[in-house]
Amino acid sequence: MMATTMPRVAGKLTAQAPLAPLVWFKAGGKADWLFEPKDLADLQAFLRDLDPEVPVMALGLGSNLIVRDGGVSGVVVRLGKAFAKVEAIDAVTLSCGGGASGILVSSTARDAGIAGVEFLRSIPGTVGGFVRMNGGAYGGEVKDILVDCDVVLRTSELVTLPVEALRYTYRHSELPAGAIVVAARFRGRAGDPSAIQAEMERIAAAREASQPLRSKTGGSTFKNPEGHKAWQLVDAAGCRGLTVGGAQVSEKHTNFLINTGTATSTDIEELGETVRRRVQDKAGITLEWEIQRVGRK
Template identity: 65%
Template sequence: MKPARPFDDGLRGTIEANASLADFIWFRTGGPAEWLVRPADVADLSAFLGRLDPSVPVLPVGVGSNLIVRDGGVPGIVVRLPKSFAKVSVEPGNRIRAGGAAMGITLASAARDAGIAGLEFMRGIPGTVGGAVRMNAGAYGRDASDILIETTLVLRDGSIETWPAAKLGYSYRHSMLPEGAVVVEALFAGTPGDPAAIGAEMDRIAAEREASQPLRSRTGGSTFKNPDGHKAWALVDAAGCRGLRNGDAQVSEKHTNFLLNLGSASSAEIEALGEEVRRRVAEKSGILLEWEIQRVGNPA
């Protein structure tokens, strides 16, 4: 049965009731979105959110590479930006403008082709620009906050604002982006560089990821944040959790800061496994790991 619409019509994009999120979330698990919205453009998204009852929750989702969607699904509106939001363009001053739906590898490749250095690490970010801006994604010693100049947002009330990076209040894997705000565009800056050298560094990053991470598995990226002075994977390993299972959910044997869905795991099993890892690490080391993966929605 379709849920009652908490909004009026007028969206030029698409809207789907009880829409599967497991079709594209990396873990391939979890319940549906009550409503999945794909706006046609920024103006369409702005008008839609402006008409939406303020009490209805809004959750932007990219490719779901660092996300557990709980088995009961996500209430309210899930916004997923379509390919029209994935454009990337080079601007003067070693700057690159990217839509919120652009992938990290697309951004890094555009920078390489333009001879702009400093964005190579985005080759190792498996999500979208919007997700990277929101969570201050990082890899190989650099974070999104190191290269971001400003971002354009559609706020929950439908207003469109451009925020300088300083306004986002960045810290490790965290920003002060308001709840329900959608990153529709971001402007990044690098430095002049040699395309061949940039490409070689991107190739090195790709090879290192392939060698050390379970990229061809149903996973969710880095599970826990690195505590100050420690590596999460080493703490998990020291607590004896390598290969630990809960049903079809498993701690990766290749990289212990990754959880895997071996086939038919539920989101509840994956999350419970993560909590058991946190318990064992705390018992062994006295350090309580913080989740890096975002967990959303309702339990079954």
Template identity: 65%
Template sequence: MPPLAGTAEAGGSLADFIWFRTGGAAEWLVRPRDMADLAQFLAALPPQMPVLPVGVGSNLIVRDGGVPGVVIRLPKAFAKVAVEPGNRIRAGGAAMGITVASAARDAGIAGLEFLRGIPGTVGGAVKMNAGAYGREAKDILVECTLVTREGVIEVWPLDRLRYSYRHSELPDGAVVVEALFEGAPGDPVVIGAEMDRIAAEREASQPLRSRTGGSTFKNPDGHKAWQLVDAAGCRGLRKGGAQVSEKHCNFLLNLGDATSADIEDLGDEVRARVKAQSGVDLQWEIARVGVRK
């Protein structure tokens, strides 16, 4: 491993913090001290070594054989959130969506309330154009700062990410270390009420207190994924220790003893049943990474 001011852990556990609490270890789990440390590390890393940035793993299946190469996890030093002029919020890549939404509320900045309903980090939200409650990252992003796999620090304006549904053109191995968001002037009381509504709606409709991975499948054009899953008779379907949530059919659950293979195989079974029932080819929204055992 190249020199690092932060930490590099061989065989670092990912199941300790991934939402599903399953899966193998990282070959190397790296936590850089700051942006310069990360850039220097990546620049010196052999080019054939794969790099995977991971936030809190709220939309991720880590396969049971582990993840080859380097997994980058940004520590709390990258979680700062600051209000800037022009109804703007600058947030570190490790900041949580709820933290950004709360800072915007306190500053009277409207338009970022939906981040209250996204249980991941800013880095993950920027990379996958995360969205909820009618808005997505592309609606509020001004620019993001990233460290490329080659160790170059770059600032990308919104247009360069070429956003589509749950997808961006960020290059493989690039780490989003910061994002600049912009909203509109608003009343903190009204903003707070909308955030409370979102929180209550999530609580009522989603299995928040379970070991899950968020929305499993993308919504196909003209359809809701959960409705297709339900219509195919998959509500409550089980495979090993994994189950399709009975509360919300677009969530998979680890009932306690699931392997990552159980979860992924269950998802593929759901896809097959939906295809047979409706002809719709559901696409994974959850990322699956690593090696199958």
């Protein structure tokens, strides 16, 4: 794809952009194009003028993602500071930009005395990713707090979707392909800031104690099957510490894969598939990937 075929932008458009530095695993190939829009109008104009055959994918903090070594076709859109604002719009509701982090959302909620969104403190991602994946942890899920979200469709049209339109299930939504979440409203409940802070600290401590946060990881690798915990199935299948190349099943939490320093994305994905086969053989249960895998092999 020649640079001349790409629309003009007010933000930043980079050809053959390395994605490994932008994802938690620190592995993977390049994006054909990386677009960092200046603002909403820039994003809409770009999508309006872009060849409709060119695929578009949103990238948040890259925490729950394997970018395959062959790179990503088309355009990867990364929302920056213009999409990272969070503010309370009434006593129990937050308006959040699609690029805002879970830490910023939960901290703003605490300062406004809004309880019920503390769990977002523990999810290393952005609002756009939470909304798309029905992010959840420590007893909370986005479906429980989302009022509605603003989405730019692949056609460039801006639409507001109520929570019902996303048809949420466990770690899944029916958000249209190529759609980019640019904002969302979350509704909690009235709470005491000190109690909210205490809950956030409890969650942070629990996460620190149980998860390999100091490693290059991708968060929870597999969805919990009905009636089971993925980590227990992985452990029972003898996969704790298992390696493929530079990738390893975490010794600390077996539902986490880690890049020990030299892993390719192929190593990481092959390790995940090896774990899935072993769990299938041992327990007769098929683990589903929670981590999103994108790009060319």
